[in-house]
Structure formats: structure tokens, C-alpha cells
Amino acid sequence: MDLGTRYTPEQIEKKWYEKWVERGYFKPRGVGKPFVIVIPPPNVTGTIHMGHALNLTLQDILVRFKRMQGYDTLWVPGEDHAGIATQNAVEKYLESQGKNRHQLGKEQFIKVVWEWTTKYRTYIREQIKTLGASVDWSRERFTLDEGLSKAVRKVFVELYKKGLIYKGKYMVNWCPRCKTVLSDEEVEHEEKTSKLYFIRYPFVDGDGEIVVATTRPETMLGDTAVAVNPSDERYIKLIGKKVLLPLMNREIPVIADQYVDPEFGTGAVKITPAHDPNDFEVAQRHNLPLVDIFTDDAVVNENGGKYYGLDRYKAREAVLKDLEEQGYLVKVEEISNAIGYCYRCENVVEPRLMDQWFVKMKPLSIKAIEAVENGEVKFVPDRWKKVYLHWMHNVKDWCVSRQLWWGHQIPIWYCQDCKEVIVSEIDVTQCPKCGSKSLKQDEDVLDTWFSSALWPFSTLGWPEETEDLRKYYPTTTLVTGFDIIFFWVARMIIMGYQFMNEKPFSDVYIHQLIRDKFGRRMSKSLGNGIDPIEMSSKYGTDPVRFTLAILAAQGSDIKFDERYFDTYRKFANKIWNATRFAVMNLEGYENVNLSSLSLVDRWILSRLAKTIKIVTEALENYEFNVAAKQIYDFFWDELCDWYIEAVKPQLNGSEKRRIQNVLVKLLDDSLRLLHPFMPFLSEELWQALPIANESIVIASWPQFDSSLVDEDAEKSFGRVMNIVRGIRNVKAELNIPVRQPLNVFVLGKTLTDEEEFYISKLAVVDKVEYVEFKPRKCATAYVDEEKQVFVDVEGLDLQSEIKRLEKNISKLRDDLDWNLKKLSDRDFLEHAPESVIEECKQKIANIEQRLKIMRELLEDLK
């Protein structure tokens, strides 16, 4: 194969993916221990963003790693119908066409959404492929496909029959823009400075007034009481009196309720039962009437008197204006309070009293709590366990009905004649009680997360008892971001135990969220998003993946800068060229055993063995960054900068054959280690190696071979590296061109032939001479207790050399002092472990020896 001088991702990435799919590599082998991941299904609203890219990359790294290790790996792909999000996206699209969903009607609208969905699913699929994700496309699912819809209905019906789903009238979160209720999790709270208005409510009997404080003056239109704390001395006498509600001229009572905090505001609260959860509860306790003043788009309704028809903000202005004019507004203060926003459209959520469907969570949470507490389901990093448990312990009933058109319609039918409520997994056409055919299905659909909660088993075929379900449930690992722990992870655990009687997965790896370089969330509105597909075509998919992996430390977010990609594109190029160099030199390669290894061979193979160990262990512990860093350092610093450089001079000699073998082994194993991170590049280059077979995708993972660990070689070559660095340093600091060959004198125990050889080549040395006395007028390159290395510099500037030596001596002396101090400390000697003390003594001996030598050298110069 002919490798060009540059790494060109666009040329190598196109050709492999389809080949891999065609050959069925991404399907489970069917033998071995299963390793199963279900993808967090992307929403069909649009495109994949950087967070998906991170998510997909980490999953793919695990899957490819496990596949190479011989597991029966399965990664199930799919997409989520994403109820509100998709409906909103399509509505926006319609709007751009000058239409709205009501004009189309429900049936037609849903048709449009399906077309949209089909289009975006195709698009998302392409992006997942672009990123190289080794998912099994033959098992792709969609949360609204037939099988999953069946699962949803079955779950609903069963929960209903067990009394775990009920319908009831409660205070819910209403989004006036999306015109649907939301679960508590779907409301995002943000701390804002608001105005606190103090309003005068005069007593009916004309005897004074009571002042209430509120942030929402417009809701006074629906006030049905004023509440004070029963123990509040100031107001005790007023309890039971009636005030005249300003603007509305309604009489409402002053009541006493523990809920009121005497410290806040005036200690008197206006009670608007239909528009505030607390007020609602107060009203329940005191049998107060409810006055709903808003329509479903948060416009004042007919209960709002003259304000009828104004939206909530206009109404607020109008109410304030009138209050002020009529002298009811006492004062305005600024306070900070949390305001709830719809997580899909960012409009302010309106609390509303409505009849909705709920899932009773408490009984369902018991197993889900137990499982995480006893480690059956493990969070990584484990601090998320606390977050999960805190939520689960305080879980409230889950409002699951949505007033949307896009989603799983609730499988409940109401008989129009006998009012019977029928729950059924299949469509009902006749009332089982009265036989009437006049039935109406509940209009609402289910929360999109209801179907997501079933994902780990519904995708494997449940409720059918499929082979896949039997074999691949429970799944192994879930990889996701912390932003959906409550929405998704928690509910999957609940449903897994409820319907499969088993956990949905063993490990939950929670990765970071990707933010922009200023730490802000990437979003369309900020325009700060970085498109992974664009990055992929700009830098290559492999560099993008590697970048994401090496940034994936177990922190809580990644501040992202596009420049990172450049670093790892360079790395890819480095790998490309190192392999190219090797391949260029593999003339007449024959696969023979590694034998009679040279020093540098033994050194690099020892390093390789350790690298394999570190990378394997890191991946097993989800330490993606550690694994990636190890590969990077090993490949670049050790393999390229030292091994290949050391071996170059021998490539045309008699050593060639051995070096070829070592090089091939190094590249073979390195590319295998690299494969989960850079699948395309590793495949392309691996195919250029003489030992390649079908595909690196199905090649085996390198095994740690302890027999290759060679501490002597590491020590010996380590010294070679230090001496080489010393000589290079002399050259650099004394302005001698690196390539200029110089003579080197070695005093003390001689170097081995091999050491001498590598030093000569790597440091560009003309001649190494062993001497019995210190040579004069030479620069000191290296000194240890056994060896001293000097560089013969023509016209050595004594002053610079003295300076160099003095600098080194002073460093060494500090070093020595530190160690001496330690060793003279009785406490240290008593408490520190023997090995540490021994090490300290060793150091002192070494330093003293070196110091002595260097002082002599200095004297000599002076």
C-alpha cells in the first residue's frame, strides 16, 4: 500500500464504515460474555451536537474495546420521537410556511411530523455513521415504532390495573406556549430579581386595611382570601374579618394558616387558589372557592372583570396602573425569587389546576433505591449516586399526560353512554359494560420520557419474549450526561425492576456536559455551538473522537475550544507518518519470532507492555482520558522520538530483520490500542502492515505480557536518554548546531557498547573516548555516581560553563539539603516506612557523590 506524506482523513474515512457494516462486524457474535449498550436515543428534532458526539464516542470506545476483548457485543441504536420538542420544531417549520397545526388538523399534522421524523432519522443515522459508531443497524428502534408502542400500552395498562397510574385534579405546570402540562422535571427554575408589590386590602367595615405582598399582582383577580399566621400577634384580632378585594369589589375573608411566614413581606398573604400550589393547599384546608382567571394561553378570562382578554403581563401592567391610581399600591421592593420556565420553549410556566394522569412513584421507587444503595446498579463517578438517591427519596408523582398530538396516545377509552372508563392494550370499539359503540379515546398523549423509560427492554423486543431479550437483558453499561439522570436514568431503573424484575444495566457512566470556551452551555440561541460533523470534515473524525476522549476526565463539564482538535489531528498525522516510515522500510519482511533483542528493543517492548496494561485498566475503569493520554505519550514520545530515532541508523544493516519485526509488533499493538479511539486511521494503517488480516475491528485486544517487562533495559536506556539530553543541552546552550558531531569523553565505569552506540547516534557524537582523568576545557554533559560525560567544545567559553555548573550545583545542593533535613528528623525516621527512608538515603549518597564531582569540576575550571 502506498501511504502519502500526509494524513488525509476524508480519503480514509469514507471507505471503511460501509465495509464494516456489510461484513456484519457490528452485530453480536452470539458467543462469549455479552456486553450490551443501548444508545441514548437522539431526538428527531434536528442534528447531532457536540454532546452527542462525546456520548457516542465514549460508547463506541467501550464497545470496540470489548469487541476486541472477545465479548459478545451489542450496541442498539435508535431515535426518540421527543414529544414536545419535535412538535415544537414542526410547528415552527409550519409557521415559516405561514401555517399552523390547527389549520392542518390533527391527522394531517401528525402526517407532517412523520415525514419530518423520517427525514431527520435519516440525517441522524448518517451523522452517527460519520462518527464511526459501531452500532448494530439491524436492530435500530424508534420510540414510536410498533413494537415500542405495544410496550408502552402494556406498561400503562399494567400500572393502571395495579393502581399505580391514576387520573386526578391537581396543581400542575402549564406551558401557555406549548399548551400542555409538564412534569416537575420539565420546569427549569431560574433565580431572578423580581418586584414585590405591597397592596392595600381595605376591610369591608371600613375599619382600616391589611397590606399583602405579592410578586404577581395580576393574580389578585382570582383571590379568595387573605391569610396570616395564627400566632402572629399583629393580625390575631383581624382573623375572620372580611376585606374588599380592590379592583374586583369582591368580599374575601382573612383566614389563619400555618403556611404563612410572619417574617416575610407584611406577614399577610393573598390567596389565589387556582394559580399557586401553596395557595391551593391553603384553600383546600379552608374550603375556599377557586377562581380560575386564565385561559390556556395565559390570557385573562371572563373571571377577570375588566381585564378580560389581556395576557398575563399586560394584565399585570393594567392592574398595577389601576392599583396605583386608586391608591392601593403601598410600595414596591426588589426581591430575588425562582421563576419556572418550560425546558422546551423557555416561556414562564403557569401553575394551573387540572385533571391529569399521574404515575404513583413512591411504591415504584423502593426497588430503584435499594438497587443503587446496594450497588447492583453502579454510578461512575459515584458521586452521582447521591444525586440520584436524593431525588428518588423525595420523588413525587409523575404527571405523564400531555396535551400534544405527537406521541403515544393514552390507551383509555370513555364510554359516551354509560361513562365507563376502559383501559386496554388494543383499540376498543365497543363498551364492555353497556355495549355502546360510542367510545372516545383519551385525547392526551404520554410524556415522551414514558417510552424512554422502557428503552433498555423495549428495544430488545419486550413484551415479546425474544431471543435478544433473553440473551442481552440486562444491558451492561449506560453512558449518558447528568442532565438526564432524573428524566431518564431514574425512570429506566424503576421500569426495569417493575417489568423485567431486574436492573436495566449494571453501570451508569455519567460523562460531562460540553460547554463553550467561556463555560456557557452550547445553544442555538447563543450561536456558540460547535457542530461535530463540521469538525469531523475539517479535522477528521478520528482526531475529533480522540480529542473528546482525552478531555473526558471525570469532572462535571468540558470547556471546549476548537483548537483542541488541531493538537490531535497532528497526533493522527504523527501516527500516519510513523507507520509510513515503518512500511517504507519493510522490504522483504518475514514474520519471524522476536529474538536476540537489542537494548532499545527491550526498552520499547517493556514500555509497550506497560502501556497495554495501563490502557486496558483505564478503559475498564472508564478513565478514557488516562487511556488516551497513555497512548499519546507512548506513541509520540517513546515510540517516535526515541525508538524510531534510535533504530534509524541500523535500518540498512544486518539488524534490519530484527528491527522490522519489532517495529511491526509495536505498530500492530499500538494500532490495536488506538482502534477504539481512532477506528478509521487504525484500520487504514493496520491494513498496510504485513501481519494484517481481515479487519482490525475484529482483531484481538493486546494482552499484557509480563515477560516483556524489562527493568534493566528501562534503566539502561533511561541513562542513555539522560546522557543524550545532556549532550544536546550542552550544544543548545553553547550555541553548537545539533548536527555538528563532537567528541565526547567518558570518565568512570565505561558504557556498554550498545549504550555508546545509541548515545553516539542520538546525540550526534563523532567519537566516544574513555579517559582516566577529567579532560580539560570540556563542557559537562552528564554526571552521576558511576559515569561522567563531557563534551569536547572547541573554544569553550569558560565563564558560561562555570555558570552552567554553578547553576547545577546550586540545584543539587538544594536537593541535598532537603533530603538531609528529612533524614535528620527523628519523627521521620520513626514513622516513615522503611522504603521511603531507604530511598532518601540512596538519594543523599547519590547527590553527595555527584556534588563532589561537580565541585571538583568547577574548581578545575577556575
Added chain:
RNA sequence: GGGUGCGUAGCUCAGAGGGAGAGCGUCUGCCUUACGAGCAGAAGGUCGUAGGUUCGAGUCCUGCCGCACCCACCA
């Protein structure tokens, strides 16, 4: 009001009990039998702050100061 995470080189971040690391940036050299997307060398840090534990603390504990996020029905 509770909780979590983070303050380490100019920038972005690793490191989690035995004398501080990387990438980018900066400075100095270099056409060297793959790679200038490269090679060699160097400068740069009392590891936010004050205490504590320990023979020994970026590393463990506590307080404080900053930053970010999550949860919570005080209008």
C-alpha cells in the same frame, strides 16, 4: 434554604499522601534517511486563602473568599 463540583504555568486542563505534569502560547536553534501538522533545547508555578491532621499535604479535614451547577412550594 439545602447539596455538588471547581479554583494547579500566560490560556485550557490532567494529577489525589513521599520534593509539580501535558497541550496550546512564548523564547533559542534546526532542510536531521517518516512527519515544519516536524525535530532539539529553554523560560515559566510559595497548586485560591487561613488553620488543622500527618514524620510528610496540590493530594485528607475544617473555616473563609471566588466561580459554576443541581435540588427546594416562602408569597
